[in-house]
Amino acid sequence: MHDKFGNLTGTDLEGFHSGGDTEAWRRLGSHVVTVHDDARGDLSGTRFAVWAPNAQRVQVIGDFNWWQGDDMEFVPGSGVWGLWKEGVGAGARYKYKIQHRDGSWQEKADPFAFSTEVPPANASVVFEREHAWAPSEESWLAHRAQADPYHSQMSIYELHVGSWRKGLDYRQLAQELPAYLTWMGYTHVELMPIMAHPLEASWGYQVTGYYAVDPRHGSPDDLRVLIEALHAAGIGVILDWVPGHFPKDDWALGRFDGTALFEHADPRQGEQLDWGTYVFNFGRNEVKSFLISNALFWVSEFHIDALRVDAVASMLYLDYSRPPGGWVPNKYGGRENLEAIDLLRYINRHLYRRQPGVMMIAEESTSFPKVSAPVDVGGLGFGFKWNMGWMNDSLEYIKLDPIYRQYHHNEMTFAMVYAYSENYILPISHDEVVHGKGSMVNKIPQDDWRKFATLRSFYSFMWAFPGKQLLFMGQEFGQRSEWNEAVGLEWWVDSLQWHKGLRDMMREINHVQARTPALYELDSEPEGFRWINDNDWMANTFSWLRFDRQGGMVACVANFSPEPYPEYGLRVPRAGRWREILNTDEQRWDGSGEAANGTRIAQPVDGEEGAELVISIPPMAGVWLRFEPEATDS
Structure with a gap:
């Protein structure tokens, strides 16, 4: 027997x-x-x-x-x-x-x-793993365990596997994607969900196989080859994870044994009206095991470096997108989903303990407190949170004709009111360039010169603002059409005027940021930022300082007006040399090239603190200048 x-x-x-x-x-x-x-x-x-x-x-x-x-x-x-x-x-x-x-x-x-x-x-x-990790993976995991993501550069490229370059499988991507990301200067790639899903148009956010790799592009071992290649190139891998809901396909999880097994039986708790999906029963023990195991599975079995948890707000609130009377309060009569909160804390705490260096990232669109605070101080235990408020406000601003931007100046400055309440990532994700929202370049009014100049200025604003950065594929070269997963990116435009200039400037921004700690080291700490002038609304211009822990300084200016300002005064902390390290109006990026600053000398102001730095600001452009102390400076 x-x-x-x-x-x-x-x-x-x-x-x-x-x-x-x-x-x-x-x-x-x-x-x-x-x-x-x-x-x-x-x-x-x-x-x-x-x-x-x-x-x-x-x-x-x-x-x-x-x-x-x-x-x-x-x-x-x-x-x-x-x-x-x-x-x-x-x-x-x-x-x-x-x-x-x-x-x-x-x-x-x-x-x-x-x-x-x-x-x-x-x-x-039935699948049996055959792939053996290369020795370099041990080095990668050891490096990750010692990393400090909060004080390191994090420039994230969000990618949909099926349409980055249409038709490539995981192994073909392993040949092309790491080289592109390295050349562009990105530190991480965020993969939209690559778990098995039946409808390609769902982009992976309606999962039917939580432990299975999307077979359209290859096997689980093929995916491991891609991840290994990205790590060998120094690129961290973030994976979108969807624990909040699942589709109703009758062959999948729903009503699995004829009863509501994975989901709540009560539709007021067990169905997500917006998406026509079921909601997991977060308080059921077996569902807890299913979900926490799934999170650990991707991190341990595929060496994923971070999970970006989708639609966290839909998990946190019992009344999320539900009509009055269409939801069940918690035992205290409140709207918070206590079981989901407990589960998220459990998952975050466990993964941080089990997998040194892993990051948990929340896509959470409300003001729920302490999302990225540790569990032991009452937080949800995530490492980072997407800054959806910054994203919405800034995109509304650049959509305006320049003449109207002066009346909406605070939309670009308001994020600093709450900038240190969480550890933020600034996202321009796929959600902002689909469903009639248009591509980034086509959100901006007027002619191509103004569209692309404004977008270059906006990216310089974004990359110098407190928080880590995320940009969805295709927006680095100004794809004109909104994203369509069925046809892939419009790579043929990235060698054309405006498009090539934007892409090359994005490459420069990433590389300049990498060698300038003031632009990332204190993203989540108040000591890393100070406004120079946040109230120059008449000029549609913003100016601020970024600092690193060693006292390094960068002065950043973003002009969203079509007017040049040839002698613009900035009050900076130190007299002496300030050298331009970025100017988005350079000719090599299809700008005018008429307002290069080179090295400028900030002059002391009699009887006052600081110094006066006079620079030239091109129209619709961003300028960064780094302070360069003399060798004798203390």
């Missing part, structure tokens, strides 16, 4: 049922395992295990049994059905056939599958 459950016991599943199993993928799903038979010796096969406690009967069907079904049994002491099937190996396709309490049958994909068929087919696929 051999073990019919493939060495899986009820004791193994106790953690899953108690909410404390953080590696549940090792126990559930399909695994090629060897069992010992007293008469025949060691036998190879696949163990199948699925949580379906309310099912009347469960079978595994697949190409190994002509889709006819082998009966599974409850693993003693658990709500998990199990079966070890001899002779089944990697590549086998399968589903679970589940009989509900009313006698009806339904076929379901495996919630813990590591691989799936290419949509629209939806069978799960």
